Amino acid sequence: MTETFDRRKGIYDCPILSVKNLSGAIYLMRLHSPAIAQSVHPGQFVNLKVNDEFIPLLRKPFSVCRRDQREGWIEVLWKIVGKGTEILAGCRAGELLNVLGPLGHGYTIRPELELAILVGGGLGVAPLPFLCEEILKAGKKVEVFLGAKSEPELALVPEFIEMGVEVFVATEDGSVGNAGLVTEILIERLKRSLPQRVNLFSCGPTGFLNRMIQITESFNLEGQMAIETMMGCGFGICVGCPVRVRDPRPGERLYKLTCIDGPVFDAREVILSD
Amino acid sequence: MTETFDRRKGIYDCPILSVKNLSGAIYLMRLHSPAIAQSVHPGQFVNLKVNDEFIPLLRKPFSVCRRDQREGWIEVLWKIVGKGTEILAGCRAGELLNVLGPLGHGYTIRPELELAILVGGGLGVAPLPFLCEEILKAGKKVEVFLGAKSEPELALVPEFIEMGVEVFVATEDGSVGNAGLVTEILIERLKRSLPQRVNLFSCGPTGFLNRMIQITESFNLEGQMAIETMMGCGFGICVGCPVRVRDPRPGERLYKLTCIDGPVFDAREVILSD
């Protein structure tokens, strides 16, 4: 990938503009942060300190889900899975949240791209709306594939529809869209006619991403995927977020760091493990 | 002291009925707890777990300030001095609070008592309203002396007046009542005529209580005082709340435990140190 990212990050106390419970345990928060809104790239993330306590001790990383440069806000989408995400869900508009960002290496939108296929597994949808906007702005065609366990776990479908892109949905229990895995409907799509330069942009859990790696290879496409690992810092100082490099050349490092080399990697670049 | 207290304590999830900010950093909370309201004695305390976290780790002890046996509530009064009291101040009516109590050895109201003089230093006023009610119920005369740094630190004066007892007030800055220490106006009072059987009931910070010990002795009265120490448990298992016994006889223990032998002690019984 050639695009270089502006690595200038900052620490900001950002006013919370809104916190919405989208469904079940899924929340969307809008934060006032002109600096981050200005410079963030799709696929980059912010690292939030959810309270001023020692529990949880660390910041919690979240993809930037949408941003508005003019109004100066960013949004993050999350699901309650533990203490940090639970505390976040209890935050209220008007409070301040300490935000470190923008962080990481995001998705690259190539000039020669013709069709971008965005594939989100579960909460992996989080970085895709922002990515979608930027690809559309670049005048490219976008198709979106979203998968979830069940309807309440499926977030942001209306947001994509509003952007005027085609959205294909699969749920494991068939409560909405195709019954089954999103990768299955994706494969069906890929079997049909495709333009020359197709890119797969994906984000989701490890099992899903491993499937995406296979698909990227078997259809011989370019794929970029945003991965998740435990993170100690989010900006390269703890060395706690390694991801295995697939075929390290002699002398090359065995690991890359998710927080600065990623979280977006080429699908052929890394080996994911749980 | 001869009265034996019912030591049967319990652990209850008590609904918070109200939290009032009386002034500055001083708060009054009413808790629904029929069992404790029923059996608690003046001078006893409850031990509150202010949240479900490891910070703060321990329960926090508070004197029972008032109770209503019929309506089944108790009240606690506190000042924000740290994390635990701050979290308490953020509690809202309707939430549950985990309460352990009633705990400790309270004040003893002797049948032969004629005049009870209640003396509160600062937040040491906390156990006195309940004590006052009980002494009045027993048909004895009560006078109340309250001291504080300044008017906003002076709590519950209207509550005593409502009970129909005489209240004498001193503030260090003279913002209300006598300018100076409450012990000074108390001494003036004690120099005037007194009935035969006078008891001093006090509660407050160590410096204040040490002065109360001197006064109790120089006027040769009986004095009971509620003291505070750090507490690990509040019910006698951590042995973390020792208070020096004044003149231990040979073979007697050097320390008593504030949480079970106290918090109310005879003014001649213990030595207080910071």
Add this chain to the structure above:
Amino acid sequence: MIDLSIEIGGLRLKNPVLAASGTFGYGQESADLVDLNALGGIVTKSVTLQPRDGNPPPRIVELPAGLLNSIGLANVGVEGFIKEKLPFLRSVKTAVIVNVAGSAGDEFLKVVERLENEEGIHAYELNFSCPNVKEGGLEFSQEPRVTSQVTSLVRNATRRPLIVKLTPNVTRISDIARAAKESGADAVSLINTLVGMAVDIQTRRPKINTVTGGYSGPAIKPVALAKVYEVAKHVDIPIIGIGGIMNGRDALEFILTGAAAIQVGTANFIDPRTGEKIIAELMDFCQRNGLQSIRELVGSLRI
């Protein structure tokens, strides 16, 4: 019905959940709050030969996710224990483990000798984390040699199960556990408190009277687990795990790591029913995982 019972060096427990020494008094203090009969056992506050007043205050300070104490072995002494505390403990249907402490090897011996013919005691636990006056205040179990010596001494004086409680404040706790085993201990319990300290920057004084004290609570759990792991890996002796156990999940971490039983300490100060709750949680975990007996879990960590 799931079987929570275990056997540790000859000591049969109806379940692996004990109350830790110094954090549960002598049982009676919590009797109105806790169903004592439900517990696997109660380890008493340390008993010494003579009554001890303990250290001057402040003895306790609360820290983030932890507690620092310097109680100083305040206790009623062995005669007081027999007269005032043991009768109640005899009435409880649970294992009674008397924790014994002393400032010299001799003192351990004398206390055990005095207790040996008293009924209603199921095992001894030797508190080898107290300072050894002869060794310049080093804790008994900071030296394999001293551990061996005093364990042997007591071993010869009792036919009851003998548990040696180890300090974590050592370079290699497995060396100490081995010394205990080879000198006749039936089990080891670990960990006692870590040496810790806190300073009041306003008064510029230590926050507890003895400057350093014993650090306990959730903050020490990771250290305790690592110590249990070390002993389980290197020494073949039953282990009772202790340190920051607040709930069933914590207890399970210790059991998976190799502890056959666990003790609940600091958690009792916050909720003396913690032990009972853990028993229920263990039962539930076994149920959900289709286990017949808690014993299937002991040391079953997948490395």
Add this chain to the structure above:
Amino acid sequence: MIDLSIEIGGLRLKNPVLAASGTFGYGQESADLVDLNALGGIVTKSVTLQPRDGNPPPRIVELPAGLLNSIGLANVGVEGFIKEKLPFLRSVKTAVIVNVAGSAGDEFLKVVERLENEEGIHAYELNFSCPNVKEGGLEFSQEPRVTSQVTSLVRNATRRPLIVKLTPNVTRISDIARAAKESGADAVSLINTLVGMAVDIQTRRPKINTVTGGYSGPAIKPVALAKVYEVAKHVDIPIIGIGGIMNGRDALEFILTGAAAIQVGTANFIDPRTGEKIIAELMDFCQRNGLQSIRELVGSLRI
């Protein structure tokens, strides 16, 4: 104007606040967030002779008030350090302390020899908490003998101030500090991480790949303070205090206890500006207490 400067074994620092090894990269990673010139010094990530990839994931797990890690000394190696990292560090107006690690005494020596003629290094800190392959994986500073040996070895190879960083996982840290001093160390820094462990009870696996790892953060502060106190009491050597320092109050606890300087570790992950904030808080504390110099506070604990 209050004087925050201190001198530690020949190393002059404009203030006593350093970034701890492994928690601040090589400075550059935080350069856009932090005024590096404000810090008293930067201790680099441990540098070994060859580049190291480090351990497989998971390397990090968050615990209540603490962090468990097993990074495995992932670093660019001494040549990579000189080529890629040192030039930037030279441009920063702060003391640069290179932390050196190795799996044998030899490796420490070779790294220091390679660095000795490079400009822009103000001191070395020897990471004696890494496993010594020759001694069956015992950490270097778990043995006074090994500590002496390797300290002497390196001492002979450098005229720069030499700091020995001690592991807390020992019976008597003062014995180790004494060994370091007698073998020529100019100062000791303590503590490195405690050995800790955490278990995922669902998967029944350890939460980090190496089963046990290094425990850091607020939870270890009481232990760190007690270790600093022990060394300050028994050994006459300048001490750099480390362990769970999150703010100025924490730093003051260490300074009062006897540390001439302090290092900020885990706190940098949450807020890399912690060091700067601590400097401001120290300044403020001195001001409010009418002190001319921070040096008046060092070891001024009232016992």
